[in-house]
Amino acid sequence: MVLNKAKHYLNSYSVTIYWVIVIFLLINAGHNFLYNLGTSQIVDWDEARHGVSAYEMIKNNNYFVNTYSYQPDFWNLKPPLSFWSIVLGYKIAGFNPLGLRLFSAIFALLTLLIIILFVQFKHGNLASILSGVVFTTSTQYLFYHGARTADADSLFVLLFTSAIVSVLLVEQNTKWLYLAGVMFSLAFLTKSWHAISIMGVIFCYLLISFKKLNLSIKNYLFFLLSVVVPIFLWLACRYPYDGLSFLKEMINYDLLARTSRPLEGHTGGKDYYFGVLKQHYVYWLLVLIAVLSAYLSRVTLISQRTYHYLIGIFLWIGIPFILFSIAKTKIPWYILPIYPPLAIVIGVLSAKILSLPKKIEVKILLSLFLLFSIYQYEKFIIETLHSTSQNSEQSMQMLLQDFQESKSYNGKKLIYYNPSNKDELSQSLLLAGELYGDFKMFKGTPQDLEKDPSALLMFAKAPETERLITDYNLVVINNNEWGYVTSKNSLDQHLLNSQNHDKKISILEENTRLTDNITIQEIFIYPQLASKEYKVVVKFSPGTKPDELANFKLKFHLRERANDIEFKNLDFFGDSAISIEGQLYLINDVKSEWSSFEQLDIGLYQTKETREGVFDFINHGEQITINRIINLTK
Known part of the structure; x- marks a missing residue:
C-alpha cells in the first residue's frame, strides 16, 4: 500500500x-x-x-x-x-x-x-x-x-x-x-x-x-x-x-x-x-x-x-x-x-x-x-x-512609416523616382506605401507631377536629385537620412482650391514676435461657403521649425448674439505644416456652420491662458494680445 x-x-x-x-x-x-x-x-x-x-x-x-x-x-x-x-x-x-x-x-x-x-x-x-x-x-x-x-x-x-x-x-x-x-x-x-x-x-x-x-x-x-x-x-x-x-x-x-x-x-x-x-x-x-x-x-x-x-x-x-x-x-x-x-x-x-x-x-x-x-x-x-542593423530599404520604409500617424495624404498617388535604378518598384516599398499611407505607388519621374499635381514624389538624397526641389517648386513633406517625400507647392495649391480665395481676411496688420527667433508675419483666413469651413493660414518668419511651435495653439471664438462657441486646442502644428523657400506656413481647416455667425475672434495663445475670454499668448512673462474682430458678412 x-x-x-x-x-x-x-x-x-x-x-x-x-x-x-x-x-x-x-x-x-x-x-x-x-x-x-x-x-x-x-x-x-x-x-x-x-x-x-x-x-x-x-x-x-x-x-x-x-x-x-x-x-x-x-x-x-x-x-x-x-x-x-x-x-x-x-x-x-x-x-x-x-x-x-x-x-x-x-x-x-x-x-x-x-x-x-x-x-x-x-x-x-x-x-x-x-x-x-x-x-x-x-x-x-x-x-x-x-x-x-x-x-x-x-x-x-x-x-x-x-x-x-x-x-x-x-x-x-x-x-x-x-x-x-x-x-x-x-x-x-x-x-x-x-x-x-x-x-x-x-x-x-x-x-x-x-x-x-x-x-x-x-x-x-x-x-x-x-x-x-x-x-x-x-x-x-x-x-x-x-x-x-x-x-x-x-x-x-x-x-x-x-x-x-x-x-x-x-x-x-x-x-x-x-x-x-x-x-x-x-x-x-x-x-x-x-x-x-x-x-x-x-x-x-x-x-x-x-x-x-x-x-x-x-x-x-x-x-x-x-x-x-x-x-x-x-x-x-x-x-x-x-x-x-x-x-x-x-x-x-x-x-x-x-x-x-x-x-x-x-x-x-x-x-x-x-x-x-x-x-x-x-x-x-x-x-x-536583437540586431539593429539598417539598410537603405528599411530607411525608405521608415520614411513612409511616418505617414501612418497622419491622414492628410491618405490615398494619394506616390511617385517613386530613382534614376540610378532601372528595376521595377520593389514589392516591399509598394506594401509599405499601402500600409502606412494607403498610397497608390508607382515608379515614375518628376514630370509625372505635371499630369497630377496632387501626387507626391519620393526620391533619394543624392547630388543629381537635390535640385529637384527648386527645379520643380517642391515642398518637402517628410525626410530622413535616405531621402525625401515631396509635393508641389502645397500652399499655393491649397489656396487655389479655395472657392473664395479672393475674400482673404487678414488678422495681423504688423509682424508679431512670438519668441526671440520666431515672428508671425501674417494670419489670414479664407471663408469657403461651399464646405462651410475656415481655411486658416499662419505665416512665420524664415527658418522657423515646426518643433519650435509645439506649445502654440490657434483658438477661435465665434459669437452669435449672446452665445459663445469656442473651439479650443485646435492644433495647427503637425500634419498641415509646409515649408516653402525657407518660410513656414501652417494651415488648418476649421469646420463650422460659420455663415450664421456675425463675428469671429481669432487669436494665438500658448498652453496657459492669462484670463478667461482673452485670447493671447505669454512671451517671457509679458502678455501680448493678437486679437481682431472680423465681420464675415461683409
Whole structure:
C-alpha cells in the first residue's frame, strides 16, 4: 500500500514537472517567434507580395481574387488561404508589419504544440520536450520564410504536420483519416501544388499499411470527399471572376514549368538541400547521426506496429526532400515541412538513449552535445532578434512609416523616382506605401507631377536629385537620412482650391514676435461657403521649425448674439505644416456652420491662458494680445 502511494506521488510529481517544462518551452518559443516581430523591415519575395494581396483584398472587398497593385496577380499563383490569415492579422493588429506577420507566429506555436502533444502521446514526456526544443531552435524555419515572416510557409507547415500526424493516428480511429484529407485540402489552398508531397506521404503510408489499417471502401470514399470538397468550393467561388484562367496558369507555370526547368534563377544540383541543411541545421544533423547510429546498433527486432510507424515518419522526411531535390527550381524554404519530423526523430531517439539503464558515459556525452547545440542555436536566435542593423530599404520604409500617424495624404498617388535604378518598384516599398499611407505607388519621374499635381514624389538624397526641389517648386513633406517625400507647392495649391480665395481676411496688420527667433508675419483666413469651413493660414518668419511651435495653439471664438462657441486646442502644428523657400506656413481647416455667425475672434495663445475670454499668448512673462474682430458678412 505504501509503495503504491509512493509510486502514485512520484508519477503525479513527474507529470507536474513535465507540464511546467512545457509551459516554459512555449514561453521561450513565444519569445523566439514573437519578439520584435513588427520592427524588422518588410521583405521582398514573398512576404511583401502576400501582404499587398491581403491589403488589396480588404480595399477591394474581394477575398477570392488576389491582386498586386490592384491588378489580378497571375504571378503569385497561390489560392487565398494564406492571404486570409494576413487579412485577419491586419484586422487585429492594424496595417503594419506586426499585423502582416502575426498569424505566421501563431501557426508556428500551434505546430510546436502539435509536436509536443503527439510525441508525448506516442513516446512519453522526455521525448516530447526534446522534440519541442529541437523544433523551436530550427533557425531556418524561424527566420527564413517561416515563423517570423508573412509568407505562406508557416501555415503550410502547420497543415502538413497536422495531415501526417492525423494519418499516423488512423490506427487509433479511422476518423483521423478524414481530418488528414481536410488538412491536405487546406494545404493545397495555401501553397497549391506543394501539397502534392503531403498526398505522396499519405498514399505511400496507406499503401504500406493497407492490411494493418483494414480500411473500408466507405473510409476511402469519405477521405476522397474531404480532399476534394474544399478545393472545389474555392474553384466555384473563383470561377465567376476569371473562369479557369487562374487554374490553368497554376498548372502551366506553378506546376509544370517550376518542376521541369529552373525559374527566376533558382538553380541547384541534386545535393542542393543537403547544403541548406548543412548551413542551418548542422548541429542537429550531427546529433541525429549520433543517436540514429546508437539506436540502430542496439535494435535487434522491430515490431510490425513500430515498423509501420517508423516508415510513416521517414516518408514524412524523405518524400518532400526527394521531390524538391528532383524539381528543377530550387528554393531553400521548400524543405521547411521536414523540420517537424526531424525534430521528432531527434527528440525520440535522444530520449531512448538517455533512458538506457546503463551506458552512463554515452548519456553524459549525448547530454553535453544536446546542451551545446541548444546553446549555439539560441545564441544565434537572440543575436538575430536583437540586431539593429539598417539598410537603405528599411530607411525608405521608415520614411513612409511616418505617414501612418497622419491622414492628410491618405490615398494619394506616390511617385517613386530613382534614376540610378532601372528595376521595377520593389514589392516591399509598394506594401509599405499601402500600409502606412494607403498610397497608390508607382515608379515614375518628376514630370509625372505635371499630369497630377496632387501626387507626391519620393526620391533619394543624392547630388543629381537635390535640385529637384527648386527645379520643380517642391515642398518637402517628410525626410530622413535616405531621402525625401515631396509635393508641389502645397500652399499655393491649397489656396487655389479655395472657392473664395479672393475674400482673404487678414488678422495681423504688423509682424508679431512670438519668441526671440520666431515672428508671425501674417494670419489670414479664407471663408469657403461651399464646405462651410475656415481655411486658416499662419505665416512665420524664415527658418522657423515646426518643433519650435509645439506649445502654440490657434483658438477661435465665434459669437452669435449672446452665445459663445469656442473651439479650443485646435492644433495647427503637425500634419498641415509646409515649408516653402525657407518660410513656414501652417494651415488648418476649421469646420463650422460659420455663415450664421456675425463675428469671429481669432487669436494665438500658448498652453496657459492669462484670463478667461482673452485670447493671447505669454512671451517671457509679458502678455501680448493678437486679437481682431472680423465681420464675415461683409
